[in-house]
Amino acid sequence: AAEVEWKMTAAIGEGSFLYQNFMERFAKNVGMITQDRVEIQPFGAGVLAPAFKAFEAVQDGIVEAGHSTPSYLVNQDPTNAIFASFPGGMSPEATMHWVYEGGGEKMLQDFRRADMGLHSLVVGIGTSEIMAHSNVKIQTIEDLKGVKYRTSGAFAAVLQEEFGGVPTVVPGNEIYTLLQRKGVDAIEWSTPGANISEGFHEVAPYMIMPGVHQPSFLWEVFVKQETWDALPGDLQNLITAAAKLSTYESFTRFGDSDIKAMAQFRDTKVEVVLMDRDASEGIREAGRNWARAKAASLAEGGNTRMQEVLDSYLAYQADWAANSSYLVRDSAE
Amino acid sequence: MTFFRNSAEMLSAFLGVIGRLTIFCLIAAMLYEVVARYAFGAPTLWAFDISYMLNGSIFLLGAAYSLREDAHVRIDFLSQKFPLRVQQLLNGLIYLLVMAPIFGAFTWVAGSKAYKAFASGEVEAVSPWAPLVWPFYAVIAIGLLAFALQFVLEAIKYLSGEKCPGGTDAELQDLES
Amino acid sequence: MTPLLMFAALFVLVFAGIPVAFSLIIIAVGFGYTVFGDLIFLQLYGPLLHTASNFVLAAIPLFIFMGAVLERSGIAKRLFFALQLWLGGAPGGLALSTIAMCAIFAAASGVVGAVEIVVGLMAIPAMMKAKYKNDLIAGTICAGGSLGTIIPPSVIVVVYASIAQLSIGQLFAASILPGLLMVLFFVGYILFRSVRNPADAPPLPPEERSMPLPEKLKITFTALVPPLALIGMVLGSLLMGAASATEAAAVGAAGTLILTMLFRELNLKLLMDSLGVTLRITAMIMLIVAGGTMFTSIFAVTGGGNLVRDTVETIGYGNAGIITFFLLVVFFAGFVLDWVSIVLIFIPIFAPIVRSAGIDPIWFAMMVLVVIQTSYLTPPMAPSIFYLRSIAPRSMTYGQMYRGVLPFVGAQMLVLLVIILFPAIATWLPSILVGL
Ligand code: NA
Numbered sequence: 035a036a037e038v039e040w041k042m043t044a045a046i047g048e049g050s051f052l053y054q055n056f057m058e059r060f061a062k063n064v065g066m067i068t069q070d071r072v073e074i075q076p077f078g079a080g081v082l083a084p085a086f087k088a089f090e091a092v093q094d095g096i097v098e099a100g101h102s103t104p105s106y107l108v109n110q111d112p113t114n115a116i117f118a119s120f121p122g123g124m125s126p127e128a129t130m131h132w133v134y135e136g137g138g139e140k141m142l143q144d145f146r147r148a149d150m151g152l153h154s155l156v157v158g159i160g161t162s163e164i165m166a167h168s169n170v171k172i173q174t175i176e177d178l179k180g181v182k183y184r185t186s187g188a189f190a191a192v193l194q195e196e197f198g199g200v201p202t203v204v205p206g207n208e209i210y211t212l213l214q215r216k217g218v219d220a221i222e223w224s225t226p227g228a229n230i231s232e233g234f235h236e237v238a239p240y241m242i243m244p245g246v247h248q249p250s251f252l253w254e255v256f257v258k259q260e261t262w263d264a265l266p267g268d269l270q271n272l273i274t275a276a277a278k279l280s281t282y283e284s285f286t287r288f289g290d291s292d293i294k295a296m297a298q299f300r301d302t303k304v305e306v307v308l309m310d311r312d313a314s315e316g317i318r319e320a321g322r323n324w325a326r327a328k329a330a331s332l333a334e335g336g337n338t339r340m341q342e343v344l345d346s347y348l349a350y351q352a353d354w355a356a357n358s359s360y361l362v363r364d365s366a367e
Numbered sequence: 368m369t370f371f372r373n374s375a376e377m378l379s380a381f382l383g384v385i386g387r388l389t390i391f392c393l394i395a396a397m398l399y400e401v402v403a404r405y406a407f408g409a410p411t412l413w414a415f416d417i418s419y420m421l422n423g424s425i426f427l428l429g430a431a432y433s434l435r436e437d438a439h440v441r442i443d444f445l446s447q448k449f450p451l452r453v454q455q456l457l458n459g460l461i462y463l464l465v466m467a468p469i470f471g472a473f474t475w476v477a478g479s480k481a482y483k484a485f486a487s488g489e490v491e492a493v494s495p496w497a498p499l500v501w502p503f504y505a506v507i508a509i510g511l512l513a514f515a516l517q518f519v520l521e522a523i524k525y526l527s528g529e530k531c532p533g534g535t536d537a538e539l540q541d542l543e544s
Numbered sequence: 545m546t547p548l549l550m551f552a553a554l555f556v557l558v559f560a561g562i563p564v565a566f567s568l569i570i571i572a573v574g575f576g577y578t579v580f581g582d583l584i585f586l587q588l589y590g591p592l593l594h595t596a597s598n599f600v601l602a603a604i605p606l607f608i609f610m611g612a613v614l615e616r617s618g619i620a621k622r623l624f625f626a627l628q629l630w631l632g633g634a635p636g637g638l639a640l641s642t643i644a645m646c647a648i649f650a651a652a653s654g655v656v657g658a659v660e661i662v663v664g665l666m667a668i669p670a671m672m673k674a675k676y677k678n679d680l681i682a683g684t685i686c687a688g689g690s691l692g693t694i695i696p697p698s699v700i701v702v703v704y705a706s707i708a709q710l711s712i713g714q715l716f717a718a719s720i721l722p723g724l725l726m727v728l729f730f731v732g733y734i735l736f737r738s739v740r741n742p743a744d745a746p747p748l749p750p751e752e753r754s755m756p757l758p759e760k761l762k763i764t765f766t767a768l769v770p771p772l773a774l775i776g777m778v779l780g781s782l783l784m785g786a787a788s789a790t791e792a793a794a795v796g797a798a799g800t801l802i803l804t805m806l807f808r809e810l811n812l813k814l815l816m817d818s819l820g821v822t823l824r825i826t827a828m829i830m831l832i833v834a835g836g837t838m839f840t841s842i843f844a845v846t847g848g849g850n851l852v853r854d855t856v857e858t859i860g861y862g863n864a865g866i867i868t869f870f871l872l873v874v875f876f877a878g879f880v881l882d883w884v885s886i887v888l889i890f891i892p893i894f895a896p897i898v899r900s901a902g903i904d905p906i907w908f909a910m911m912v913l914v915v916i917q918t919s920y921l922t923p924p925m926a927p928s929i930f931y932l933r934s935i936a937p938r939s940m941t942y943g944q945m946y947r948g949v950l951p952f953v954g955a956q957m958l959v960l961l962v963i964i965l966f967p968a969i970a971t972w973l974p975s976i977l978v979g980l
């Protein structure tokens with residue numbers, strides 16, 4: 035038997051693209067890199083613990099490890115929104131650089147240890163989502179007014195407060211039907227590679243880009259700090275390496291499946307709509323202002339962590355924006 | 368003993384009344400959402416959370432009541448052949464020694480989760496409305512407590528021989544007459 | 545080994561007459577203790593909370609309330625009286641109209657229990673009064689109820705699609721023809737049996753159904769308007785995109801109250817009685833779902849998933865072998881598990897294998913869904929029969945129910961056979977309705 039055996043509960047259903055790409059990949063990489071000294075047995079959401087209770091299940095000691103995203107903790111503490119990516123956040127590749135080279139993962143680990151007693155490892159950074167599958171054409175800021183939009187989190191707040199949109203909650207498995215029957219005007223779900231199998235493009239004529247509402251996303255694996263501290267140092271290093279490998283491998287897998295999916299979308303009758311640049315930049319700036327306001331109000335209450343994380347994040351983003359023009363882009367437009 | 372019986376029966380009856388009212392609230396909340404979204408293009412942020420919370424409340428508020436009414440289906444074509452006393456002892460002992468402790472333990476867990484949610488001001492994880500969750504968790508804990516007590520009560524009824532498993536009339540029983 | 549022991553232990557409790565939901569919970573706690581120790585209650589509280597917080601399940605009390613009010617008001621009675629006027633003389637007329645009612649309600653609702661209880665509360669008294677054989681009544685109600693998930697909208701299709709990463713719309717489209725075929729086969733069996741043994745489904749005496757045509761039309765009209773209006777409201781709000789399935793159920797519940805009020809049949813007793821029934825049956829169904837989810841959780845953690853995976857790897861008879869094995873697993877699992885557990889346990893294991901074997905996932909999904917249909921009816925764990933038990937008088941025995949559903953299970957098997965032989969019955973509609 036393995037030296038270390040962990041049951042791991044996920045915040046996403048077994049069989050989903052995300053589950054295979056992040057969670058199963060990480061479990062497999064850990065086995066490979068530690069030469070089976072560590073065995074991780076993954077379970078889908080709802081099997082051992084409900085989707086949104088993965089963090090709590092690990093804290094309670096029900097399972098040794100959990101897999102979830104900071105997105106599910108934003109309501110508890112908006113600091114998580116910076117790690118999860120938010121409207122106005124960095125591009126996927128810049129996010130990757132911030133996490134591993136700009137101190138992002140370190141800040142996430144400090145945050146988890148201090149607030150939740152957990153040791154966290156980033157195992158997946160995602161590509162940009164599709165801004166909307168929509169029954170109405172959304173190109174300008176004005177087009178957002180009165181749009182019944184299935185979304186959540188920071189974008190819901192920004193949409194409602196800044197642009198007069200109407201965020202609405204639709205259970206995951208009713209999205210397709212309500213979009214088809216125009217019960218909602220627009221929905222956002224996930225990346226092109228993940229959306230194509232949901233079939234939203236079959237029922238809504240427009241596909242809106244770019245996905246500034248969720249430019250990237252991040253998933254982590256976590257164990258109790260004492261579980262982690264009890265590991266021999268060499269295993270800690272190997273598991274950390276397996277996590278990083280999983281992030282890199284899954285990132286290119288996401289990008290690859292997105293590009294293939296986009297090519298498939300182009301063959302259907304769905305119309306790909308590119309928002310005006312000042313519209314999408316307007317949404318991004320509103321998103322950053324949302325984050326600034328949250329951070330300021332937390333800091334007023336004596337909690338400066340969000341402010342510190344946001345400062346680091348925005349500085350890295352500004353640097354990237356100012357200095358990345360040397361990079362060659364393979365864009366058709 | 369009589370005091371325990373009366374209080375437990377009163378608790379489950381009281382929760383039953385609240386449960387009935389909750390069904391009404393569920394209908395009203397969902398209707399409001401349909402009208403608000405379809406007729407006025409202004410969906411609420413709360414209808415989704417409210418409706419699952421109401422349904423969960425109906426479930427747990429009705430748990431003790433449904434047990435008192437013996438509404439939980441059993442497959443009794445074999446067990447009906449046991450002597451009546453055996454059926455009563457079997458069900459009574461399982462209710463008293465297994466089910467009541469199990470739901471007692473669930474009550475304890477639910478109670479501490481509700482308390483923790485109250486103390487930390489926990490809100491719904493992904494809802495844009497982000498309601499506090501402790502009231503819902505507290506309803507679950509209260510429902511589970513009544514359920515556990517009702518198991519003890521039903522066990523007493525079986526063991527003392529005043530009730531027999533599967534003896535309560537079903538919905539369309541009046542057709543018999 | 546442990547996963548199989550769980551089933552054995554479950555059987556012992558269930559057949560000892562311990563309520564199904566309690567048996568599931570006891571087994572989950574007992575076997576879960578070997579894995580989680582004292583943390584077992586903390587762990588199983590997860591599935592309990594998960595069930596209590598499920599938005600989709602909120603349709604259950606709404607549809608049951610609708611059924612209870614319909615049954616207590618004169619609406620159901622008038623409908624069946626009208627149906628008796630027209631169909632009472634035909635062989636198996638009431639059973640046929642029951643199936644028709646089920647099919648129509650199935651088009652308005654996505655949960656088996658709801659359809660079965662709505663229609664069952666109306667149809668059982670009518671058929672008993674007409675001296676139908678109990679086993680035919682039971683079979684008709686249970687089979688009719690099971691249409692709730694094969695005719696869209698359907699909760700199970702939605703869950704299946706999300707786990708197997710299929711388009712919900714395509715899967716809905718795929719289930720239309722098999723659903724209609726199933727209705728057809730049910731009707732065929734009822735006709736066959738009633739013609740052969742008229743005593744099983746006696747025609748109504750002529751004096752109960754003959755009257756002057758204008759009066760007959762008037763009665764029919766008054767009887768048909770309320771249910772049709774309800775179906776219009778539920779289906780209408782769904783089709784116009786005004787409501788999700790759960791919200792449509794609320795529209796139906798409110799509509800039922802309004803209609804009852806319009807017919808001046810609404811009173812406090814009716815209301816309190818209906819709410820009481822709703823509370824009782826909702827708690828019963830929800831506790832079975834919670835117990836099933838707990839059982840599933842422990843089944844998975846004690847190695848149930850790997851057990852299935854390893855077996856697939858060792859059989860290896862090509863695609864036909866894979867499909868046969870999977871369908872058999874679902875069929876036998878259906879004896880003891882409810883659909884929530886089946887989909888939760890097996891589909892995540894099957895879906896990737898089916899995909900990599902190059903089997904059309906929509907076609908496979910339809911086969912699995914039809915086999916799951918049978919699991920509602922196959923003893924001992926037959927949700928359809930449990931729901932029937934919760935509303936039927938005790939003079940209708942389990943023996944009659946089990947006998948009654950068998951021919952209908954046969955009809956479902958025929959549908960499965962047709963899908964196997966002619967995959968197009970599942971794949972053709974999706975290809976033209978939701979083409980790219
Ligand atoms: Na249906």
Ligand code: NA
Pocket residue numbers: 878879880881918919920921922923924925926927
């Ligand atoms: Na079954």
